[in-house]
Amino acid sequence: MSLVEIHGINKSYGSVQVLKDVSLDIAKGEVVAVIGRSGSGKSTMLRCINGLEPVQAGVIRVDGTQVNDPATNLRKLRQEVGIVFQSFNLFPHLSVCDNITLAPRVVKKQAPQAAREVAREVLARVGLEDKLDAYPSQLSGGQQQRVAIARSLAMRPKLMLFDEVTSALDPELTGEVLKVLESVAKEGMTMILVTHEMGFARRFGSRVVFMHEGRIHEQGPAAAVLAEPKTPELQTFLSAVLH
Amino acid sequence: MIREFGLIDVMYLIAAARWTLALTATAFVGASLIGIVIAIARILPFAPLRWLAAAYIHIVQGTPLLVWLFVIFFGLPLAGISVNPWIAAATAFSVYGSAFLGEIWRGALVSIAKTQWEAGASLGLSLGEQLRYVIVPQSIRVAIPPTVGFLVQLIKNTSLAAVIGFVELTREGQLTAAGTYKPFAVYITVAAIYFAMCFPLSQWSRSIERKLDVAR
Ligand SMILES: Nc1ncnc2c1ncn2[C@@H]1O[C@H](COP(=O)(O)OP(=O)(O)OP(=O)(O)O)[C@@H](O)[C@H]1O
Ligand SMILES: [Mg+2]
Numbered sequence: 001m002s003l004v005e006i007h008g009i010n011k012s013y014g015s016v017q018v019l020k021d022v023s024l025d026i027a028k029g030e031v032v033a034v035i036g037r038s039g040s041g042k043s044t045m046l047r048c049i050n051g052l053e054p055v056q057a058g059v060i061r062v063d064g065t066q067v068n069d070p071a072t073n074l075r076k077l078r079q080e081v082g083i084v085f086q087s088f089n090l091f092p093h094l095s096v097c098d099n100i101t102l103a104p105r106v107v108k109k110q111a112p113q114a115a116r117e118v119a120r121e122v123l124a125r126v127g128l129e130d131k132l133d134a135y136p137s138q139l140s141g142g143q144q145q146r147v148a149i150a151r152s153l154a155m156r157p158k159l160m161l162f163d164e165v166t167s168a169l170d171p172e173l174t175g176e177v178l179k180v181l182e183s184v185a186k187e188g189m190t191m192i193l194v195t196h197e198m199g200f201a202r203r204f205g206s207r208v209v210f211m212h213e214g215r216i217h218e219q220g221p222a223a224a225v226l227a228e229p230k231t232p233e234l235q236t237f238l239s240a241v242l243h
Numbered sequence: 244m245i246r247e248f249g250l251i252d253v254m255y256l257i258a259a260a261r262w263t264l265a266l267t268a269t270a271f272v273g274a275s276l277i278g279i280v281i282a283i284a285r286i287l288p289f290a291p292l293r294w295l296a297a298a299y300i301h302i303v304q305g306t307p308l309l310v311w312l313f314v315i316f317f318g319l320p321l322a323g324i325s326v327n328p329w330i331a332a333a334t335a336f337s338v339y340g341s342a343f344l345g346e347i348w349r350g351a352l353v354s355i356a357k358t359q360w361e362a363g364a365s366l367g368l369s370l371g372e373q374l375r376y377v378i379v380p381q382s383i384r385v386a387i388p389p390t391v392g393f394l395v396q397l398i399k400n401t402s403l404a405a406v407i408g409f410v411e412l413t414r415e416g417q418l419t420a421a422g423t424y425k426p427f428a429v430y431i432t433v434a435a436i437y438f439a440m441c442f443p444l445s446q447w448s449r450s451i452e453r454k455l456d457v458a459r
Binding site: 074076085 | 361362364365366368372376
């Protein structure tokens with residue numbers, strides 16, 4: 001059974017249709033790279049998957065739970081679906097430890113001590129165990145993004161969504177975040193990444209999905225799709241990003 | 244008989260200033276309790292609540308405080324509800340203050356980026372938890388300077404309660420001036436006492452702002 005099932009979703013902002021009959025199935029353990037031009041609907045699709053945005057038609061299921069059903073407990077769903085944003089979105093008033101433990105304590109009712117242990121563990125996974133008591137403003141962009149990934153990992157999600165998580169970073173800092181993504185992928189996490197890092201998509205993506213004007217225009221095994229794009233739109237896109 | 248304006252009168256004025264402070268404190272607590280509800284009602288995604296809260300603010304801010312003092316103090320007794328000046332003043336100032344605090348705090352809450360709400364929601368926090376753990380703590384920093392600014396205004400505005408016979412600093416000043424025929428000396432003293440109450444507050448607000456900045 002697929003972990004993520006998207007069937008014929010339509011999404012509009014006012015009269016502008018942003019997603020047009022999008023369907024996508026993702027199996028457990030897959031790493032799907034979503035690429036496409038600015039405005040093609042990549043972020044919107046991601047945000048629909050964890051219920052941040054409602055859809056007007058179609059069905060989204062994560063691990064069998066229908067996301068776009070008013071009866072669904074989004075609070076429960078979001079414990080299983082982590083999302084990391086381009087702009088980190090750490091809580092500036094909380095220490096790294098509190099950023100990471102807030103949801104485990106409040107949502108999962110973990111004891112503070114146990115939550116702190118989890119924080120230590122996930123920080124070690126992103127290589128920042130010494131930053132437990134730092135504040136976000138004391139960290140570099142790359143470190144902040146790694147904390148954001150650790151915060152997501154602390155919830156023990158089944159699925160992680162990444163929306164251009166390296167786009168706000170300098171090239172030197174991009175590398176350290178990609179390394180973390182790589183290790184998360186190797187641990188078997190199911191991931192959907194919106195990314196402009198074609199190299200990363202090629203090496204770690206089990207699949208590449210190309211979005212164009214609100215539709216999934218082309219998709220397939222990462223290496224094949226990137227090496228031999230079939231549609232002229234993807235060819236144009238790839239030659240543009242690979243300068 | 245005309246008496247001198249002496250030390251004893253100054254002591255009386257200072258004693259009356261306690262009532263200015265008592266009215267300010269009571270009104271501030273009342274205004275805060277209503278104000279926080281109004282501020283939150285204005286930002287929640289429930290349209291009817293938002294309209295009600297907005298209507299409340301428009302009505303209160305669109306009418307003079309003095310008129311509300313009169314309505315409560317002179318009007319309610321006609322309806323069979325007896326009110327003393329203290330109750331009337333405390334009520335009127337609470338309502339008046341709640342509209343201002345509601346607006347100030349709403350502004351502070353909406354100044355926090357939408358992405359902070361989303362980050363909280365994405366971690367499974369409920370709307371109330373997002374407010375409590377993410378939005379409110381961050382907006383306090385933003386809210387403190389205008390809130391203290393409002394408190395200073397409130398201290399000065401409580402002088403209006405003199406018109407319904409509530410004896411606070413200004414009313415005591417009027418009585419003293421009438422008894423001594425030294426209005427200039429009396430009112431300068433009154434002004435000095437207001438200043439002594441307001442100035443430290445402004446300074447305090449500044450020091451809190453600095454501390455919060457360091458804690459960041
Ligand atoms: N809140 C919103 N209100 C109205 N229109 C929106 C909103 N969010 C996105 N859009 C529109 O939806 C379309 C798709 O946006 P989306 O953010 O999904 O694109 P994207 O593929 O992620 O682009 P980018 O690479 O620039 O992040 C765009 O045309 C955008 O202007
Ligand atoms: Mg985007």
